[in-house]
Amino acid sequence: MRITGAHISIGFLAVITAAGLFFQRQANDELRTEIALLRGESGKLRQLHLEHERLVTAQLPLATLESLRADHAAVERLRGEVELMRNRVKQMEGR
Numbered sequence: 001m002r003i004t005g006a007h008i009s010i011g012f013l014a015v016i017t018a019a020g021l022f023f024q025r026q027a028n029d030e031l032r033t034e035i036a037l038l039r040g041e042s043g044k045l046r047q048l049h050l051e052h053e054r055l056v057t058a059q060l061p062l063a064t065l066e067s068l069r070a071d072h073a074a075v076e077r078l079r080g081e082v083e084l085m086r087n088r089v090k091q092m093e094g095r
Contacts, residue, residue: 060068
């Protein structure tokens with residue numbers, strides 16, 4: 001059997017087609033891996049969003065927080081006054 005130009009062309013096309021299919025499959029595998037990674041990241045992002053919503057819901061209102069801060073400052077001021085009065089009492093007892 002004699003190899004003609006048509007046979008060479010058909011063989012060349014078969015090799016080109018096989019190489020194209022190989023590279024296409026490789027690209028598809030890479031894309032599937034990337035999709036799996038993105039799905040995992042999407043799940044993590046969804047969990048973080050839910051945690052953020054939970055924390056925002058549990059957060060004290062600003063008015064309550066400011067009231068607590070004012071109360072804390074008042075307690076500290078009163079502690080200072082009590083200490084001052086104790087010192088005065090000690091001075092008066094010492095006279």
